[in-house]
Amino acid sequence: MTKTAVIGAGAIGGYLAAMLADAGHEVTLCVRTPFEELTLEDEGSRRKVAAAIAADPDAIADASKPCDLVVVATKAQDTASARPWLEVLAGERTLVLMAQNGVDHAARIAEFGLAGTVVPSVVYVAAERVSPGAIVHHYSSRIIVPDDAAGRRVADLFAGSALSVERVPDFVTVAWRKLLSNVVANPVTALTLRRMDVFRDEAVQRLGIALLAEAVAAGRAAGAEFGEDELERTLKLYDGVNPESGSSMLYDRLAGRPLEHAYLTGAVVAAGRRHGVPTPLNAAILALLGAVDRTPIERP
Ligand SMILES: NC(=O)C1=CN([C@@H]2O[C@H](COP(=O)(O)OP(=O)(O)OC[C@H]3O[C@@H](n4cnc5c(N)ncnc54)[C@H](OP(=O)(O)O)[C@@H]3O)[C@@H](O)[C@H]2O)C=CC1
Numbered sequence: 001m002t003k004t005a006v007i008g009a010g011a012i013g014g015y016l017a018a019m020l021a022d023a024g025h026e027v028t029l030c031v032r033t034p035f036e037e038l039t040l041e042d043e044g045s046r047r048k049v050a051a052a053i054a055a056d057p058d059a060i061a062d063a064s065k066p067c068d069l070v071v072v073a074t075k076a077q078d079t080a081s082a083r084p085w086l087e088v089l090a091g092e093r094t095l096v097l098m099a100q101n102g103v104d105h106a107a108r109i110a111e112f113g114l115a116g117t118v119v120p121s122v123v124y125v126a127a128e129r130v131s132p133g134a135i136v137h138h139y140s141s142r143i144i145v146p147d148d149a150a151g152r153r154v155a156d157l158f159a160g161s162a163l164s165v166e167r168v169p170d171f172v173t174v175a176w177r178k179l180l181s182n183v184v185a186n187p188v189t190a191l192t193l194r195r196m197d198v199f200r201d202e203a204v205q206r207l208g209i210a211l212l213a214e215a216v217a218a219g220r221a222a223g224a225e226f227g228e229d230e231l232e233r234t235l236k237l238y239d240g241v242n243p244e245s246g247s248s249m250l251y252d253r254l255a256g257r258p259l260e261h262a263y264l265t266g267a268v269v270a271a272g273r274r275h276g277v278p279t280p281l282n283a284a285i286l287a288l289l290g291a292v293d294r295t296p297i298e299r300p
């Protein structure tokens, strides 16, 4: 049986673990906070996911390692803490799929010096962890990987599940394209403590467009091949979004967890600084997110 593991069984890790189990693979969930079982709610029905739960890298049975595929689905700021798991699970033939937002996926684990092949991915899955081990899938079931031998192996491993794995020659552009939605949806929902319905407000829409315009310019300077219609294309994405869904950053803020802003809005501001592209609005949003990150909200 193909051996797979998912480090970080939250919204995305839990969803991808379910897809790997559906594809017929052995799945080990590597968790920081243990829970009894993983369940996935999709279109109103909840089911249990067949996966072993492990809380200690040193206790992984020899029969479950090295893995064919290890998915890293922690928040970007927790990537360093995934290292002990990766050192135990990854061998020469292992694919390490980085299932995170942002644009510097491979760089985040480059210094680990792991055996195996790192595969960056762009995740188009909207999911929410409503309690430990309980995942709700809101909409979209798609990831994008580079069109190379490793990307093809990833696509093969998810075959037979509901997840579609798309392969593209220009990964830099698709990673920046996803970042465009994250530098609007994630900060605005997290700062306002509102779900996606917040974008029905015209003033919020105008703010979103202004944030996007800066991010498009910074992305282009960083090598993304954006067309003239990139901004409109991103706005169209919002038409298909469930107004009751939120963003990973909103869920973190509501739960009093650290925010991922440094890897999202921070990536735009850093690219702007590197390439001489002004990003004052994103810099302002970054400052606000930094401030709320250090200020826990009152839990209901
Ligand atoms: N949610 C969404 O709809 C989307 C999210 N993304 C991206 O996917 C990535 C994952 O986000 P998401 O699933 O929402 O995040 P969650 O917070 O729901 O899940 C992250 C999980 O990682 C666990 N974790 C952190 N450190 C470790 C560790 N060292 N070992 C084991 N587990 C660990 C956390 O454990 P604990 O339970 O202790 O907190 C948590 O369960 C992010 O980059 C996000 O931006 C991309 C597209 C959509």
Ligand SMILES: CC(C)(CO)C(=O)C(=O)O
Pocket: 101, 125, 126, 127, 181, 182, 185, 186, 246, 247, 248, 249
């Ligand atoms: C908002 C969403 C689903 C897409 O923009 C996302 O990527 C996130 O929640 O981090």
